[in-house]
Amino acid sequence: MTTTAPVSPPEAPVARRRLTGPRLARMRDLALVPAIIVLVLVGALIDPVFLSSANITNVLQQQTELSLLVLAEAIILIGGRFDLSLESTVGLAPALAVALVIPAASNGIGTEWASYLAIPLCLLVGLAVGAFNGLLILRFGLSAFIVTLGMLIVLRGLQIGITGGQNLFELPMSVLYLGNAVWLGLPASIWICGILFAIGIAVLGFFRHGRAVYAIGGNRDAARAAGIRVDRVMWTVFIVGGLLAALAGLLMTGRLGSVAAAQGDGMIFTVFAAAVIGGVSMEGGKGTLFGALCGVIVLGLINNILTLAGVSAQWIQAIYGLIILVALMLARLTTGKAQD
Amino acid sequence: MTDVLTDAAGSGAAAPPPAVSAHEITKRFGATTALSEVSVSIQAGTTHALVGRNGAGKSTLVSVLTGLQRADEGTVAFGGAPAPAPSDRDGWRRQVACVYQRSTIIPALSVAENLFLNRQTDGGPIKWGGLRRRAGALLEEYGVDVDPGALAGDLNVEQRQLVEIARALSLGTRFIILDEPTARLDATAIERLFGRMRTLAAAGVTMLFISHHLREVYEVCDTVTVLRDARWVLTEPVSAVGHDALVAAMTGEAVKLTEVAPRSVPDAPPVLSLRALTLGDAYTGIDLDLRPGEMVGVTGSGSSGKVSLAETLGGLRRADSGSVSVSGSAVGVGVPAALRAGIGLVPEDRHREGLVPLLSVAENATLPIGDRLGPAGVVVPRRRTAVAEEMVRRYDIRTESAAAPVASLSGGNAQKVVLARALSTDPRVLVLINPTAGVDVRSKESLLGAVRSAADQGTGVLMVSDELDDLRHCDRVLVMFHGRVTATLSRGWDDAQVVAAVEGVTSEGASS
Numbered sequence: 040m041t042t043t044a045p046v047s048p049p050e051a052p053v054a055r056r057r058l059t060g061p062r063l064a065r066m067r068d069l070a071l072v073p074a075i076i077v078l079v080l081v082g083a084l085i086d087p088v089f090l091s092s093a094n095i096t097n098v099l100q101q102q103t104e105l106s107l108l109v110l111a112e113a114i115i116l117i118g119g120r121f122d123l124s125l126e127s128t129v130g131l132a133p134a135l136a137v138a139l140v141i142p143a144a145s146n147g148i149g150t151e152w153a154s155y156l157a158i159p160l161c162l163l164v165g166l167a168v169g170a171f172n173g174l175l176i177l178r179f180g181l182s183a184f185i186v187t188l189g190m191l192i193v194l195r196g197l198q199i200g201i202t203g204g205q206n207l208f209e210l211p212m213s214v215l216y217l218g219n220a221v222w223l224g225l226p227a228s229i230w231i232c233g234i235l236f237a238i239g240i241a242v243l244g245f246f247r248h249g250r251a252v253y254a255i256g257g258n259r260d261a262a263r264a265a266g267i268r269v270d271r272v273m274w275t276v277f278i279v280g281g282l283l284a285a286l287a288g289l290l291m292t293g294r295l296g297s298v299a300a301a302q303g304d305g306m307i308f309t310v311f312a313a314a315v316i317g318g319v320s321m322e323g324g325k326g327t328l329f330g331a332l333c334g335v336i337v338l339g340l341i342n343n344i345l346t347l348a349g350v351s352a353q354w355i356q357a358i359y360g361l362i363i364l365v366a367l368m369l370a371r372l373t374t375g376k377a378q379d
Numbered sequence: 380m381t382d383v384l385t386d387a388a389g390s391g392a393a394a395p396p397p398a399v400s401a402h403e404i405t406k407r408f409g410a411t412t413a414l415s416e417v418s419v420s421i422q423a424g425t426t427h428a429l430v431g432r433n434g435a436g437k438s439t440l441v442s443v444l445t446g447l448q449r450a451d452e453g454t455v456a457f458g459g460a461p462a463p464a465p466s467d468r469d470g471w472r473r474q475v476a477c478v479y480q481r482s483t484i485i486p487a488l489s490v491a492e493n494l495f496l497n498r499q500t501d502g503g504p505i506k507w508g509g510l511r512r513r514a515g516a517l518l519e520e521y522g523v524d525v526d527p528g529a530l531a532g533d534l535n536v537e538q539r540q541l542v543e544i545a546r547a548l549s550l551g552t553r554f555i556i557l558d559e560p561t562a563r564l565d566a567t568a569i570e571r572l573f574g575r576m577r578t579l580a581a582a583g584v585t586m587l588f589i590s591h592h593l594r595e596v597y598e599v600c601d602t603v604t605v606l607r608d609a610r611w612v613l614t615e616p617v618s619a620v621g622h623d624a625l626v627a628a629m630t631g632e633a634v635k636l637t638e639v640a641p642r643s644v645p646d647a648p649p650v651l652s653l654r655a656l657t658l659g660d661a662y663t664g665i666d667l668d669l670r671p672g673e674m675v676g677v678t679g680s681g682s683s684g685k686v687s688l689a690e691t692l693g694g695l696r697r698a699d700s701g702s703v704s705v706s707g708s709a710v711g712v713g714v715p716a717a718l719r720a721g722i723g724l725v726p727e728d729r730h731r732e733g734l735v736p737l738l739s740v741a742e743n744a745t746l747p748i749g750d751r752l753g754p755a756g757v758v759v760p761r762r763r764t765a766v767a768e769e770m771v772r773r774y775d776i777r778t779e780s781a782a783a784p785v786a787s788l789s790g791g792n793a794q795k796v797v798l799a800r801a802l803s804t805d806p807r808v809l810v811l812i813n814p815t816a817g818v819d820v821r822s823k824e825s826l827l828g829a830v831r832s833a834a835d836q837g838t839g840v841l842m843v844s845d846e847l848d849d850l851r852h853c854d855r856v857l858v859m860f861h862g863r864v865t866a867t868l869s870r871g872w873d874d875a876q877v878v879a880a881v882e883g884v885t886s887e888g889a890s891s
């Protein structure tokens with residue numbers, strides 16, 4: 040310890056260099072935009088009809104119900120939970136609401152409540168389902184997967200029980216309105232969807248309560264330690280999920296002019312696929328609603344292109360499923376991260 | 380100390396009420412009693428140390444004091460007023476800020492957002508640019524050199540710890556708890572933290588400080604409380620209890636810590652050889668020969684590259700150039716290759732790379748030796764339990780049973796499981812990164828004793844550590860500075876030499 044001489048300090052912090060990457064990774068929000076462009080080009084090549092405004096409007100409108108479910112599921116997934124029962128709510132909510140207002144002769148329950156109640160009732164059913172899911176999962180600490188799988192079956196069963204397995208055709212005007220109305224030249228359902236996504240993107244991106252959902256999905260204990268009321272936020276998320284599913288059911292009912300006994304059946308796979316293709320992680324805390332929206336659009340375009348290309352109806356499902364799997368693999372490649 | 384207790388009961392009329400008081404707190408987890416009628420009160424403006432062996436109940440008391448867990452019995456008061464209701468998280472947050480022992484960083488969010496979690500704005504939409512600027516200013520103030528826009532998950536252990544500290548200290552509460560904040564920091568960062576703490580103390584902020592380094596307790600604290608086996612043992616001004624008395628209170632026995640016995644290493648060809656090993660800007664041109672049975676310490680500051688070097692040997696990173704060979708044959712890339720070559724690693728981050736939290740202690744401890752627990756890959760549960768129970772006994776792991784999930788262990792006990800597991804494979808080379816971080820004074824001895832006996836059996840040990848007590852067990856100590864080995868100290872070094880070398884100041888006598 041006699042003479043001391045400072046060794047040259049080459050200030051090259053390891054972290055800085057290594058940490059410039061993640062910013063780019065966040066660009067993966069836009070990762071699907073090239074895919075969408077490619078699909079549009081492919082569509083235009085296959086059939087000139089593809090680019091007509093009528094076809095585009097049609098594609099978008101067909102995707103509105105799915106996109107509302109994806110919106111709901113994406114928020115729930117970001118919060119680190121699951122909801123499989125959304126697809127049953129799509130059927131049950133409008134079915135129960137309609138059954139309560141139409142006469143028994145048209146397969147109603149016979150209560151014949153005032154028909155303007157149909158829409159509020161429908162949303163109320165969605166809200167109640169979401170609240171009940173939240174109760175079981177958050178209060179009683181049951182597994183979200185099993186609870187919502189159970190609810191998926193129970194709700195579907197309820198719908199069949201209530202309607203006697205029949206489709207409901209005699210719908211009140213109010214129920215038909217949203218699925219058919221045209222506002223400023225575009226179907227109302229597209230407007231509704233666009234506005235809800237805009238609100239969702241703003242809340243999850245720029246508001247404290249929205250960011251809380253990310254924090255909860257990322258590390259629940261840390262979120263609690265930071266003063267976030269984890270259960271309250273997640274409960275709200277489940278309720279919003281139920282409401283969106285009921286709204287999706289309403290739009291579908293209006294568009295198709297009836298409540299089918301199997302309305303919404305099998306949608307949940309596509310919902311998850313769209314969310315994951317859009318970069319939402321099944322593990323929670325990762326992904327954006329914009330990404331999820333891109334996921335929906337990609338699937339919608341693929342579906343439309345398959346139809347225009349004249350793929351036979353018997354094969355379309357297998358091919359569609361296959362393409363979703365391929366899309367998942369491509370998304371894995373372009374984002375470079377495991378879809379956990 | 381009886382005064383303190385009466386105050387805790389709330390009957391002290393003359394003195395101002397304590398900033399924080401916990402009264403007769405009892406907390407049980409199933410069959411384990413983590414706290415049993417513990418009363419502590421902390422006078423406003425003082426820095427209070429909480430010490431005790433691993434599993435004594437310190438962190439449990441912290442979670443009761445921050446409202447994360449509700450005590451089974453007993454009450455908490457802040458400044459004489461009863462604590463907020465358990466669901467009133469905002470109320471708790473106004474009273475107390477905390478650096479928890481377990482990481483509360485959210486990996487998928489940016490550093491800036493982690494710093495301002497749940498207080499990104501005062502209302503209205505978040506202004507991300509402004510948030511990043513505020514975060515940048517805060518990080519600069521705390522000397523943390525990371526980009527506020529980076530993902531927190533890409534930070535190393537030390538940087539994450541610094542972010543947590545900056546967050547807790549900047550919340551503006553009058554009471555701050557620091558649960559083993561120094562366990563993962565290097566000397567410079569610790570000094571900086573202590574500087575901060577002194578400034579806060581001067582401003583009248585009350586602090587509760589937990590550490591297994593009694594030196595630090597004497598350095599920054601005014602009073603100290605000792606917990607042992609879930610019970611309160613003593614509360615005294617630090618000036619009134621000597622080091623040995625403190626250790627005796629913690630362990631319940633008045634035995635001296637043993638001296639490090641000298642050992643000799645037989646001359647033999649090296650078991651591990653590094654030649655010109657280089658990785659980007661982490662480390663450059665590392666040459667090293669490790670003989671069987673030799674214990675070599677590696678130390679340096681956070682940016683010295685010592686952790687990256689150890690992780691490279693364990694297969695977690697890949698060097699850009701140079702070679703690693705064990706007993707003369709080159710080691711391939713990746714963890715399986717390293718394991719096959721006989722290199723065992725105790726990683727730095729036990730939560731991320733070390734343990735599977737929901738598996739039992741037995742399963743975690745025997746993960747790499749599953750093939751030895753029964754024929755043809757079948758794991759015979761009875762054999763596994765037997766092996767695990769032996770480990771629990773030998774390494775003094777405090778757990779309800781070998782079947783309890785690792786997530787329920789206290790921080791120091793989880794660390795012991797990681798080390799027990801690394802030793803279970805009888806590796807030819809054992810690479811340890813901060814093996815005694817968060818381990819109490821006595822357990823440290825038994826852990827290092829286990830490492831030593833492995834070395835006596837012929838295992839070459841490379842121990843990366845900032846702890847002088849760990850390094851004292853080594854036959855020689857390499858000091859790294861900005862990616863290069865700048866000094867080699869042979870046995871008999873004194874503390875000042877190591878400190879100087881770590882700071883990048885070479886002293887003539889030390890270099891060889």
Ligand SMILES: Nc1ncnc2c1ncn2[C@@H]1O[C@H](COP(=O)(O)OP(=O)(O)OP(=O)(O)O)[C@@H](O)[C@H]1O
Pocket residue numbers: 408409411412413431432433434435436437438439440480777778779786787788789790791792817819
């Ligand atoms: N969630 C839990 N479930 C079951 N047991 C627990 C849980 N949390 C803590 N314990 C037990 O309570 C006891 C006290 O743990 P605690 O974490 O408070 O110890 P500590 O004093 O902080 O130790 P360390 O110095 O190792 O951090 C330990 O025996 C631990 O196993």
Ligand SMILES: [Mg+2]
Pocket residue numbers: 437438439480558789790791
């Ligand atoms: Mg602890």
